[in-house]
Amino acid sequence: MFADKMILRIPGPTPIPPRVQQAMNQPMIGHRSGQFSALFARTAERLKPYFGTSQDVFILAGSGTSALEMSVVNTLQPGEEAAILVSGAFGERFAKICERFGVVAHRLEVPWGKAVTPDLLQAFLADKPQVKAVFATYCETSTGVLNPIRELAQVVRQHSDALFIVDAVSCLGAVACEMDAWGVDIVVTGSQKAFMLPTGLAFLAASERAWQVIDQKKPLAFYLDLKAYRKSLAENTTPYTPAVSLVFGLDEVCSMLEEEGLPAIIKRHEVMRDMTRAAMRALNVPLMAEDAYASPTVTSCDPQGAFDAEELRKVLRTRHNIVIAGGQQHLKGKIFRIGHMGYCEPLDVLQVIAAIELSLRQIGAPVELGAGVKAAQEVLLAHV
Numbered sequence: 001m002f003a004d005k006m007i008l009r010i011p012g013p014t015p016i017p018p019r020v021q022q023a024m025n026q027p028m029i030g031h032r033s034g035q036f037s038a039l040f041a042r043t044a045e046r047l048k049p050y051f052g053t054s055q056d057v058f059i060l061a062g063s064g065t066s067a068l069e070m071s072v073v074n075t076l077q078p079g080e081e082a083a084i085l086v087s088g089a090f091g092e093r094f095a096k097i098c099e100r101f102g103v104v105a106h107r108l109e110v111p112w113g114k115a116v117t118p119d120l121l122q123a124f125l126a127d128k129p130q131v132k133a134v135f136a137t138y139c140e141t142s143t144g145v146l147n148p149i150r151e152l153a154q155v156v157r158q159h160s161d162a163l164f165i166v167d168a169v170s171c172l173g174a175v176a177c178e179m180d181a182w183g184v185d186i187v188v189t190g191s192q193k194a195f196m197l198p199t200g201l202a203f204l205a206a207s208e209r210a211w212q213v214i215d216q217k218k219p220l221a222f223y224l225d226l227k228a229y230r231k232s233l234a235e236n237t238t239p240y241t242p243a244v245s246l247v248f249g250l251d252e253v254c255s256m257l258e259e260e261g262l263p264a265i266i267k268r269h270e271v272m273r274d275m276t277r278a279a280m281r282a283l284n285v286p287l288m289a290e291d292a293y294a295s296p297t298v299t300s301c302d303p304q305g306a307f308d309a310e311e312l313r314k315v316l317r318t319r320h321n322i323v324i325a326g327g328q329q330h331l332k333g334k335i336f337r338i339g340h341m342g343y344c345e346p347l348d349v350l351q352v353i354a355a356i357e358l359s360l361r362q363i364g365a366p367v368e369l370g371a372g373v374k375a376a377q378e379v380l381l382a383h384v
């Protein structure tokens with residue numbers, strides 16, 4: 001096997017397109033140069049369609065969690081209350097960040113694999129008029145659930161004055177997001193998922209409503225002070241040294257996304273989701289998310305003891321050079337997750353399914369070779 005052909009099918013980091021890799025290899029430039037300012041202004045502008053906003057998009061050096069934290073420390077103060085929609089590991093992360101800064105976190109928890117529905121949220125908010133912000137996860141990466149953000153935003157708008165803050169780290173750039181039209185106040189994401197870059201850039205956009213709150217608050221952190229980023233962005237730069245090479249890469253990513261076009265990108269991810277799910281059903285591997293809430297970027301499968309998910313992952317990795325993800329927290333060792341986002345296309349999905357079939361046979365699980373591939377091909381055939 002070729003070591004450099006190791007195939008990443010995890011929900012981030014995702015494979016880097018060669019032209020993006022090449023763009024990141026450009027010689028370093030000064031971050032206070034006119035050349036960098038032009039690059040930075042251009043990329044910040046080019047990100048707006050993926051957020052669905054006309055507001056500024058801020059780019060900072062940090063993993064996705066830095067943007068999650070940024071959304072908390074600029075909008076809340078210790079003792080204030082927030083509602084956190086927890087449908088898995090990443091919802092829980094938002095709650096922990098809030099608590100670290102002394103914010104009172106009210107958790108609306110649903111079982112892992114389920115989505116938070118508008119009805120649940122409406123009932124939850126009914127007796128919590130003091131809540132200042134509602135935090136949600138768009139794609140809950142730990143379960144493969146895509147929460148209905150548009151509908152949830154409507155509930156927040158109609159039944160509360162709270163800001164609505166969304167973690168879209170594992171799906172922005174692959175799914176629809178109309179931040180302005182839906183009434184979402186803050187959207188955050190990161191570079192290493194659907195944006196096809198290495199880890200290290202985080203992005204955040206805030207609504208006018210959010211800025212009214214932010215302008216009245218003293219930020220609870222120094223590096224993540226949004227007002228400093230806004231002041232710098234007005235001068236086409238960042239308050240602290242930007243990750244210049246990653247921004248070179250981001251510029252190239254924007255070109256790729258523009259060449260394909262957002263509607264086609266969204267469609268491609270939906271097709272990959274449907275192929276993966278059809279294949280797993282054909283192989284009798286239960287899916288965690290219901291069809292209505294299944295993420296186009298990651299699929300979680302729960303063999304429910306029919307075979308060992310860790311054994312499958314090990315054979316995939318050691319004998320077929322393909323890496324898929326395991327479960328997080330209480331699902332560790334129990335489930336497996338297939339990432340199909342970013343630099344990934346339908347034929348790549350056929351490859352991972354074929355390899356899963358081979359691996360299932362190799363670990364002694366009952367499998368009809370080709371059954372999953374065939375089901376996925378049939379899905380694809382309807383779209384090509």
Ligand SMILES: *Cc1c(COP(=O)(O)O)cnc(C)c1O
Nearest residue numbers: 063064065090141167169170190
């Ligand atoms: C990957 C991810 C994050 C960010 O994680 P980092 O490791 O800090 O980049 C946040 N939320 C979700 C839903 C994610 O999938």
